[in-house]
Amino acid sequence: MSKNLVEFNNISKFFGSVIALKDVTMHIKKGQIMCLLGDNGAGKSTLIKTLSGVHKPTRGEIIVEGKKTIFDSPRDALDLGIATVYQDLALVSLMSVTRNFFMGREPMKGFGPFKTFDVEKANNIASERMGQIGIDVRDPSQAVGTMSGGERQCLAISRAIYFGAKVLILDEPTSALGVHQASVVLKYIVKAATSGLGVILITHNVHHAYPVGNSFTILNRGKSMGTFEKKDLSREKLLGMMAGGEELDKLEVELKEIDRTLKN
Template sequence: MTPKDDGGALVELRGVGKSYGNIRALSGVDLSVRPGRVTCVLGDNGAGKSTLIKIISGLHRHTEGEFLAGGEPVSFSSPREALDRGIATVYQDLATVPLMPVWRNFFLGSELTRGPRPVRRLDIARMKRTADQELRAMGIVLDDLEQPLGTLSGGQRQSVAIARAVHFGARVLILDEPTAALGVRQSGVVLKYVAAARDRGLGVVFITHNPHHAYMVGDHFSVLRLGTMELSASRSEVGLEELTNHMAGGAELAALKHELAQVRGVDTGELPEESDLRTPAPTGAAGTSA
């Protein structure tokens, strides 16, 4: 998949929506994913992040709007179709087997074989060598690829999953809350490899509910709220404080500030004013993201 006449976007959503019967999960979502850029999608529980992932990764079809991959309209019917177009998703559970060695997990489902049919055998030496080379190319150095994946830290397991997706041809990498269950140090490890994937020219979609993690690596920020895009802004248009306010429902807090001020023991000094919550005007697809 290569960008065409859409301004360089690998993946672009234009007014995309998704309904499940009478339930409207997404509405009018614009998003653009460009090579060498991290697009952060933020939102609280129920904001629509999971539905967005499912559409881009091929699990669900959108019911309105346009979904473009490499400038061509698409409507994936399976994750395999998305993967064939270079769109890979790393979910929170990583789709790995903790008791298997690192190298085996790296090639899980895509094992290399050698020898004539019907007695082909696993080419273990080549898989170990390739896994080591690809991990090192991402800056991941493991002393023993034979160790079970489950013995690695959470950040290292996420990093192996990212390197695996890159090796198997991903041009667009969707990361589903990769730092959600990690501590500060391990979150930093994952963010390091998110930046490494961006530097290798991938278009990264970083799904998170943590604005601080997003702001460390993000180039463009999209905040979902109740299935709609509340904020779409590039890094030069929004600061961390404003991003945090939008993520935390700052508009509602601002509207309730005068009522909260009447409650004993509640300090409203740090709550935003409505005038502080400027939202950059939409400029078509959310992807004027540099």
């Protein structure tokens, strides 16, 4: 279990003179959920894009299952089993559930030039997969636009898993969801991890991250503030370490100051 699925060692990314990421290191193990926390502008998006092959890191190395690799495109990362579910989910709301599920990787039948998209098989797989996570796809040919936010999130995750993801990178999967839907999605993420996937959960919501995460990496202004195991970290401490923590303490002091001057 100690073997890392993926290691990101000292990843740095510069855009011209801007240092977007500096020496970020993360290790992801099988069956573990690693939460990446950070405030807006902490470099979360840049990090995801670097992990998923959209950006090439300026410095640092990526090691997948013991082998050093360079991702030239998102496709490379995908081929090695690193699947990213972006905030926009890469779902087309005008297209059907099935067509979205198999977008870019359609099951085929037939021979040679007469190979066709096996719609029936695709429909069956899509509704079966969605059924497994407790979402009744009333009709797999219905447009994704008719689904709720949580359902869409689950569709995107289940699609990534179906296509052989070993490491799931989830970008703010709960940010746009209500309490109930968020808990449905989180439950599904835990289930995915227990089935042997490594998960990188990116969020700025400590209350969503803490219950499900095994370890936590905190990002602040492009730098990692370290990775902590859950047992070494209380929820309050985690909250405090988020970029907001110190700032809020400072703010409290300043407010007291103002309060005092007003009273005097």
